Amino acid sequence: MKKRSIVVLLMAVGILSGCGNGPPVASNTQNSVSPSAKLETVSMLLEDLAAPRHPSDGGGRAWLAGEVEPVAVGGTGRYEIIYEVGLHGINLGGSVYLQPSPFWGWSGPQTGNPDLPGYTVVETSADGVGLETFTPDGQILIITIGGRALRQGERLVMTYGAGRAGATVDRYAERASRLWIAVDGDGDGIRAVLPDSPVVPVAAGPPARIVLTLPSVARPGESVGLTVAVLDSAGNAGVDFAGEVSLAVTPAGAQVPSSITLDPEARGLGEAECVFPETGS
Structure with a gap:
């Protein structure tokens, strides 16, 4: 590794010998709400937290195939995510969700154009099972189960970044940036997240x-x-x-x-x- 030398001018400005002793200033914003507050979003999230979950919601496990090497911030990658169905299966009409972090520059998963970032291919070897994909907002991929229910141990393979452009990763470094997987096992529209969803290490530039x-x-x-x-x-x-x-x-x-x-x-x-x-x- 080539070593480098950096010269820095340290400015010692206004080093004080103490702090002010005045009384604390009361905030007049304690009970106020920001004009930009998304109260409808907060309400929706609270309702989701309170919604009852079916035993199959959030079932199963997911992991990345092969060795996952760190990728530099803003770089691209190709990630093969394997999801294995849990004990209670996934009903006909149930769904599996793929959502990278919706912030900081991750490509939204999409199945429409292999030349664009985030192109995702979804496959299963389970006989008689059909898969329908939908991206409602450009940030999350919904995979709905058709044909028949998925049974415990059956798998889906989601290749995120399968196209020539790959998938663009976080613009900020993170030891474990999640590719979140969630499951709506009974098909009622309420999902639960897998807490051990796969992680991608994103390195500094x-x-x-x-x-x-x-x-x-x-x-x-x-x-x-x-x-x-x-x-x-x-x-x-x-x-x-x-x-x-x-x-x-x-x-x-x-x-x-x-x-x-x-x-x-x-x-x-x-x-x-x-x-x-x-x-x-």
Whole structure:
């Protein structure tokens, strides 16, 4: 791994010797509601939480076939998701749902155009079973069971990102970004999510910027921690970086190390101790 060196100018500005002692300011927004609040959505979610579930709802298990390698933020991948039916089966007219995170840039699963991101192929080897797919809002794929009920142990295979464009992943790094699977086993329109739905590790992109963080208050002569973070262009931590970060302080007088060495295992994160000898230094 090629090591790099970064020079950073650390500005010591307005280090104070204490905090204000005024009384707390009462908030006048405690009982208010934001004009942009989606109250209908909240009501819908609360109703869904309260709705009774059939024993077959949320049944079964799902996993990704093969080794799942981390993919860089904003990159593309192809994911073969295997779903195995649980103890109570799935009735004729029941459904299996595939929903990547609806936020932060994941491709919505779709079955209409193999040339577009998120193209998904759904298959089963269960004799006599037909599958009908529907994408109501561009974020979730509904797979409705036709022909006959699915029995325990029978499987569906969902290949998400099956087309030439693959599936675009999260723009933010995450150790375990979920490909959520849910099941409506009795076909009443109420589903339950598999809590152990498959995960995709999304890695940070290449190093692009550095952020230094100090406490907002430091008493004269007190040692305080300085955090050094090498980040990617979207502000994700965990970048692939090893090298030396050189530090300089303005104005002079503060006791700051001249450099910090970051090993590959640190993933771009480091700490140092600083001392500011005088008020305002």
